[in-house]
Amino acid sequence: EDKVVQSPLSLVVHEGDTVTLNCSYEVTNFRSLLWYKQEKKAPTFLFMLTSSGIEKKSGRLSSILDKKELFSILNITATQTGDSAVYLCAVERAGTALIFGKGTTLSVSS
Amino acid sequence: DAGVTQSPTHLIKTRGQQVTLRCSPKSGHDTVSWYQQALGQGPQFIFQYYEEEERQRGNFPDRFSGHQFPNYSSELNVNALLLGDSALYLCASSSRGTVSGNTIYFGEGSWLTVV
Numbered sequence: 001e002d003k004v005v006q007s008p009l010s011l012v013v014h015e016g017d018t019v020t021l022n023c024s025y026e027v028t029n030f031r032s033l034l035w036y037k038q039e040k041k042a043p044t045f046l047f048m049l050t051s052s053g054i055e056k057k058s059g060r061l062s063s064i065l066d067k068k069e070l071f072s073i074l075n076i077t078a079t080q081t082g083d084s085a086v087y088l089c090a091v092e093r094a095g096t097a098l099i100f101g102k103g104t105t106l107s108v109s110s
Numbered sequence: 111d112a113g114v115t116q117s118p119t120h121l122i123k124t125r126g127q128q129v130t131l132r133c134s135p136k137s138g139h140d141t142v143s144w145y146q147q148a149l150g151q152g153p154q155f156i157f158q159y160y161e162e163e164e165r166q167r168g169n170f171p172d173r174f175s176g177h178q179f180p181n182y183s184s185e186l187n188v189n190a191l192l193l194g195d196s197a198l199y200l201c202a203s204s205s206r207g208t209v210s211g212n213t214i215y216f217g218e219g220s221w222l223t224v225v
Contacts, residue, residue, distance in 0.1 A: 004152075032211065032212075034211075034212065041198070041219045042114075042200070042216040042217055042218045042219060043153070043200075043216050044216075045212055048211065048212040088152055088153070090152070092211055096166065097143060097155035097158065097166060097168065098153075098155065100152030100153050100154070101152050102150065102151055102152050103151075103152050
């Protein structure tokens, strides 16, 4: 059975800390891995990863994929209170809908 | 440019009742997918509509049904509501029958509480 597992499920950090969120997967016909940020309602797109070892960056956020070990990490440096959210990892199989993990709830305290 | 719009935003229903949720896709999109997100869980794919037909379906019972209209908007219907149907229902908009990738846009969702 296809599955996407995120860890940790929740964490609390102080402003300025660096955090690493993990996503491992076992999915047939892998096509891409996506990260989303969800603040209360609509998930918003962060990254799409298709190739191993190529880091994607956007400001303080970065992500990388390891297709051999079947995992991805999302890094957030110099965290801010506005980074508090649920971070969702999803895997795209060829021609089918996204398979999501349970998400990691990040709380950044000031 | 209007994004994905869903209605209602919140609703409360009683066990056994029926509910209809609505979604208008982003301008230029013709495909609508529905996801259910229970508290503390990631979204789970319910089904996808493209060209007014159900194209793909996730592991949900027949109590969950849908429809797509000629203007590409869509409805999700749930019959014989159970307490376990309480969740955030997300609509995702895309084009040409795609269901994933970085070209889908999510609506704000409809919070359904079944009591």
